[in-house]
Amino acid sequence: MRPIIPVRALRVSARPVLSTSSRAFCKREFSSAINRAPSRLLRFAALAAGAGIAGGLTLAMQDQLSAEAAPRLPSSPDLSNVKLELIEDSSAPMRERMAAFVKLLQKEIVDALQKEEQDGSNAVYTDKNGKSVDAAEGRKPASFIVEAWKREQGGEGISCVIQDGVVFEKGGVNVSVVHGQLPPSAIRQMSADHGELIERVGYVTEGPNAQVDSLPFFATGISLVIHPKNPFAPTSHLNYRYFELGHPEKLRDGSPNPRYNPNEPAAWWFGGGSDLTPMYLYEEDAEHFHKTVKAAADSQDKAFYPAWKKWCDSYFWITHRDENRGVGGVFFDDVSLPSWSKARSYIPLQDGSKHSTSELVSSLQHDKDSLFSTMQALGHSYVPSYVPLVHKRKNEPYNEDNVEWQRLRRGRYAEFNLVYDRGTKFGLMTPGARMESILMSLPLHARWEYMEPSSGTGREHSVAAAGRREEAVRTTPADELKAREIIQSVLEKPREWA
Amino acid sequence: MRPIIPVRALRVSARPVLSTSSRAFCKREFSSAINRAPSRLLRFAALAAGAGIAGGLTLAMQDQLSAEAAPRLPSSPDLSNVKLELIEDSSAPMRERMAAFVKLLQKEIVDALQKEEQDGSNAVYTDKNGKSVDAAEGRKPASFIVEAWKREQGGEGISCVIQDGVVFEKGGVNVSVVHGQLPPSAIRQMSADHGELIERVGYVTEGPNAQVDSLPFFATGISLVIHPKNPFAPTSHLNYRYFELGHPEKLRDGSPNPRYNPNEPAAWWFGGGSDLTPMYLYEEDAEHFHKTVKAAADSQDKAFYPAWKKWCDSYFWITHRDENRGVGGVFFDDVSLPSWSKARSYIPLQDGSKHSTSELVSSLQHDKDSLFSTMQALGHSYVPSYVPLVHKRKNEPYNEDNVEWQRLRRGRYAEFNLVYDRGTKFGLMTPGARMESILMSLPLHARWEYMEPSSGTGREHSVAAAGRREEAVRTTPADELKAREIIQSVLEKPREWA
Numbered sequence: 003m004r005p006i007i008p009v010r011a012l013r014v015s016a017r018p019v020l021s022t023s024s025r026a027f028c029k030r031e032f033s034s035a036i037n038r039a040p041s042r043l044l045r046f047a048a049l050a051a052g053a054g055i056a057g058g059l060t061l062a063m064q065d066q067l068s069a070e071a072a073p074r075l076p077s078s079p080d081l082s083n084v085k086l087e088l089i090e091d092s093s094a095p096m097r098e099r100m101a102a103f104v105k106l107l108q109k110e111i112v113d114a115l116q117k118e119e120q121d122g123s124n125a126v127y128t129d130k131n132g133k134s135v136d137a138a139e140g141r142k143p144a145s146f147i148v149e150a151w152k153r154e155q156g157g158e159g160i161s162c163v164i165q166d167g168v169v170f171e172k173g174g175v176n177v178s179v180v181h182g183q184l185p186p187s188a189i190r191q192m193s194a195d196h197g198e199l200i201e202r203v204g205y206v207t208e209g210p211n212a213q214v215d216s217l218p219f220f221a222t223g224i225s226l227v228i229h230p231k232n233p234f235a236p237t238s239h240l241n242y243r244y245f246e247l248g249h250p251e252k253l254r255d256g257s258p259n260p261r262y263n264p265n266e267p268a269a270w271w272f273g274g275g276s277d278l279t280p281m282y283l284y285e286e287d288a289e290h291f292h293k294t295v296k297a298a299a300d301s302q303d304k305a306f307y308p309a310w311k312k313w314c315d316s317y318f319w320i321t322h323r324d325e326n327r328g329v330g331g332v333f334f335d336d337v338s339l340p341s342w343s344k345a346r347s348y349i350p351l352q353d354g355s356k357h358s359t360s361e362l363v364s365s366l367q368h369d370k371d372s373l374f375s376t377m378q379a380l381g382h383s384y385v386p387s388y389v390p391l392v393h394k395r396k397n398e399p400y401n402e403d404n405v406e407w408q409r410l411r412r413g414r415y416a417e418f419n420l421v422y423d424r425g426t427k428f429g430l431m432t433p434g435a436r437m438e439s440i441l442m443s444l445p446l447h448a449r450w451e452y453m454e455p456s457s458g459t460g461r462e463h464s465v466a467a468a469g470r471r472e473e474a475v476r477t478t479p480a481d482e483l484k485a486r487e488i489i490q491s492v493l494e495k496p497r498e499w500a
Numbered sequence: 501m502r503p504i505i506p507v508r509a510l511r512v513s514a515r516p517v518l519s520t521s522s523r524a525f526c527k528r529e530f531s532s533a534i535n536r537a538p539s540r541l542l543r544f545a546a547l548a549a550g551a552g553i554a555g556g557l558t559l560a561m562q563d564q565l566s567a568e569a570a571p572r573l574p575s576s577p578d579l580s581n582v583k584l585e586l587i588e589d590s591s592a593p594m595r596e597r598m599a600a601f602v603k604l605l606q607k608e609i610v611d612a613l614q615k616e617e618q619d620g621s622n623a624v625y626t627d628k629n630g631k632s633v634d635a636a637e638g639r640k641p642a643s644f645i646v647e648a649w650k651r652e653q654g655g656e657g658i659s660c661v662i663q664d665g666v667v668f669e670k671g672g673v674n675v676s677v678v679h680g681q682l683p684p685s686a687i688r689q690m691s692a693d694h695g696e697l698i699e700r701v702g703y704v705t706e707g708p709n710a711q712v713d714s715l716p717f718f719a720t721g722i723s724l725v726i727h728p729k730n731p732f733a734p735t736s737h738l739n740y741r742y743f744e745l746g747h748p749e750k751l752r753d754g755s756p757n758p759r760y761n762p763n764e765p766a767a768w769w770f771g772g773g774s775d776l777t778p779m780y781l782y783e784e785d786a787e788h789f790h791k792t793v794k795a796a797a798d799s800q801d802k803a804f805y806p807a808w809k810k811w812c813d814s815y816f817w818i819t820h821r822d823e824n825r826g827v828g829g830v831f832f833d834d835v836s837l838p839s840w841s842k843a844r845s846y847i848p849l850q851d852g853s854k855h856s857t858s859e860l861v862s863s864l865q866h867d868k869d870s871l872f873s874t875m876q877a878l879g880h881s882y883v884p885s886y887v888p889l890v891h892k893r894k895n896e897p898y899n900e901d902n903v904e905w906q907r908l909r910r911g912r913y914a915e916f917n918l919v920y921d922r923g924t925k926f927g928l929m930t931p932g933a934r935m936e937s938i939l940m941s942l943p944l945h946a947r948w949e950y951m952e953p954s955s956g957t958g959r960e961h962s963v964a965a966a967g968r969r970e971e972a973v974r975t976t977p978a979d980e981l982k983a984r985e986i987i988q989s990v991l992e993k994p995r996e997w998a
Contacts (some may be wrong), residue, residue: 147964147967149963151962165949165950165951172948233967321937322927322928322935322938409945413942414948415949416918417918417939418947420914435820435955437821438951438956441915441958442950444948446948446949447907447945447946448945448946448947448948449944449945449946450913450914450939450942450943450944451663452661452663452671452672452936452940453671453936455664459936459937465647465649466645469645487538
């Protein structure tokens with residue numbers, strides 16, 4: 003093997019706020035510096051210099067003598083520059099109000115999860131030989147890495163990620179506030195996902211009669227996926243977002259656009275939801291999650307939860323497996339006002355997937371403010387809906403069988419996100435997007451077994467499947483197999499929980 | 501947790517050949533029977549009965565007293581009913597010749613891999629605490645499970661899968677021979693992938709002027725993915741297939757189709773290739789693989805390898821990661837004759853992806869026979885191109901760092917297959933397809949790390965990335981980091997190997 007040190011160009015499109023200089027960071031120089039450095043201290047200094055750490059953080063070099071002293075980023079988002087008062091100010095633009103709200107919610111959630119991680123876990127892990135050990139392997143709780151970034155094309159965000167903790171195996175809570183121009187290809191994708199909301203905008207964007215080259219957009223949202231370490235603690239996902247499409251200032255031929263109005267979007271909508279993915283079913287946990295979310299939705303409009311619970315079961319369906327990703331929650335998209343839509347219902351819900359037949363009809367009078375209120379009520383329900391479940395399950399003793407099943411279920415989670423999830427697909431197709439922020443939802447560990455006997459072709463009607471089942475019965479305790487079967491049956495046939 | 505035993509309907513679309521009766525196998529009865537059975541013997545008997553094992557295999561019940569005695573399927577495909585003489589018979593239809601060839605090749609490959617597994621591994625595994633153990637953990641070599649199946653809609657196949665072996669972590673070698681009617685949605689997908697080959701067929705299949713409702717098709721092929729256990733042994737993939745589109749007997753309005761001819765397809769083509777995915781780069785391994793495949797291709801036409809190597813690098817590109825799935829090999833599709841295509845080149849190659857600019861131009865006179873010859877030469881080159889690499893690397897000692905990197909690379913493999921691979925996507929969209937045969941390509945274990953410092957955002961220009969790199973330098977040996985960097989650089993910039 004020849005020692006080849008590659009020159010690798012920096013492919014950063016989301017520029018970190020804390021970084022300052024030397025954007026042409028060259029891997030060759032970085033690697034050579036490391037290899038030349040005689041001591042760990044110097045090796046770190048080379049790394050720090052190579053990475054351009056200078057202005058944002060002051061490096062106390064003497065601290066580097068301790069192996070613990072890696073450069074530390076804050077473990078909680080900083081709200082000192084966020085105008086939280088905008089959230090309540092109904093005269094302010096919704097863009098700014100929603101952006102302030104998602105940052106507030108991010109901090110609320112990250113702090114609650116960090117506290118749960120800090121609190122630790124005393125779970126005992128038993129391996130195949132029956133040997134029991136501390137599941138945390140003597141490690142200390144992990145901290146969220148909080149990183150602010152700017153998008154060159156316009157916008158900013160904060161990524162908060164925790165990895166390899168004692169309570170959380172992997173999790174990310176991201177917010178972003180971005181704006182720019184949507185090219186026809188992205189509009190096409192958006193039309194496929196959002197139906198008539200795009201039609202309503204009323205511009206021809208492709209073909210010989212195209213009136214405009216692109217449409218201005220604005221988007222802000224919060225997105226999270228949390229994968230706990232303990233197989234009995236459920237995974238959860240949340241996303242709340244606000245989207246605007248604007249009128250272009252000029253038409254394609256250069257003439258002024260008569261419809262141009264910077265203060266009035268051509269279309270706007272809210273979308274989002276939160277949902278739960280347990281590896282093992284505790285009915286009381288699924289009920290707690292759903293009831294908490296439902297109470298928040300009901301506080302705004304009793305018509306919301308039934309429609310959005312149904313939509314959630316439909317959206318997270320893994321068609322090729324004929325099963326759901328989890329036990330659901332709420333999901334909705336394109337939530338706007340009747341004046342923005344041709345639909346009959348008061349708050350129109352268009353679902354592109356053929357699974358959903360839900361249509362939300364409410365007798366209440368909503369306005370943009372009351373819809374934003376709904377986002378807030380639902381967003382704030384996340385911590386009380388989910389964190390108590392982690393708290394309750396994180397100390398459960400578990401064994402190798404439980405971990406295998408957990409990883410297998412996480413393989414299905416990865417399948418859903420890579421094959422179906424709108425946000426992930428949109429991100430993967432967006433040049434210049436920060437891939438690992440998009441793929442942060444993927445688990446640390448996943449497993450795919452051929453002919454798995456509780457959830458795969460091992461259940462089928464064949465000699466080989468019978469062999470796999472016989473093997474499972476021989477090597478796996480009966481209560482474990484039964485527990486797998488119970489959650490599997492719920493995934494295949496969604497239930498009501500609240 | 502309430503003990504809920506679900507009734508689960510059988511969702512078998514690929515009916516196993518060996519099974520016979522009781523297709524309405526009911527999970528509730530099966531589970532209850534297990535739970536009532538007082539002994540392992542009876543529990544197995546319940547399983548066997550539930551699975552409807554009767555005619556195909558004779559169950560010697562006394563054998564079940566030993567826990568080892570699961571029903572055994574053959575570990576090598578049976579060729580006794582395959583007319584191998586057809587392969588050489590140029591007067592026989594290509595459908596039958598190719599079907600016989602892929603079955604022959606499947607046996608050749610499965611037997612070679614099974615021999616390698618049987619031969620075992622004496623690799624030593626060292627964990628994070630420096631403790632070294634037998635990597636096989638005292639387990640015995642695994643056997644391929646060979647299972648023949650029939651497709652209700654028309655066709656048959658043989659799946660050979662090995663899992664959790666001492667040499668192979670997971671691998672499958674599948675052949676299928678299927679036929680039926682392609683609905684307009686599948687024709688649309690095929691048009692996207694195969695460009696003018698479909699156009700050439702010349703039927704309007706959609707819209708108010710549609711002439712036909714569907715098109716008859718025939719497809720036969722072999723498809724394999726092998727994931728060895730040792731992180732220094734590379735993963736490999738192979739696929740060779742033959743496809744025909746036919747003329748429908750009747751047009752949509754019920755009138756006879758003047759173009760109907762059961763002996764002359766409307767279009768036919770070969771496609772396939774084989775490629776290598778090492779986790780660590782041994783240049784001599786990549787060279788051996790490429791040289792062996794190139795020699796086989798050169799034996800037919802020296803124009804093949806250069807064009808198909810390039811196409812391979814383009815096809816297996818993971819766009820969102822800006823890196824290749826592996827170090828390549830050969831890949832081609834739509835290989836037909838000029839009379840079947842409008843393209844200028846002798847053997848037209850149309851690549852739908854925007855990456856490829858390759859166009860194969862040969863001065864040799866090919867016919868359908870010589871193209872089939874090429875499939876055979878390439879197919880037979882797989883065992884000598886790949887198995888010696890496994891043999892050479894399977895005993896290498898390895899440690900926890902190596903396994904982590906292997907699983908991380910396998911996460912990327914899963915990303916490619918779920919997001920981009922034509923065959924997988926086509927399969928996931930096909931109702932009634934056997935999902936776990938399609939997803940057999942997924943690894944047993946995969947890993948996704950946020951900010952991984954050798955291949956992910958941990959290389960970026962930020963304080964957090966610098967922290968991740970510092971952590972990697974502190975916790976991972978320098979030679980391991982360098983080895984990761986070497987393979988990463990090759991994945992990002994494909995090289996010539998032969």
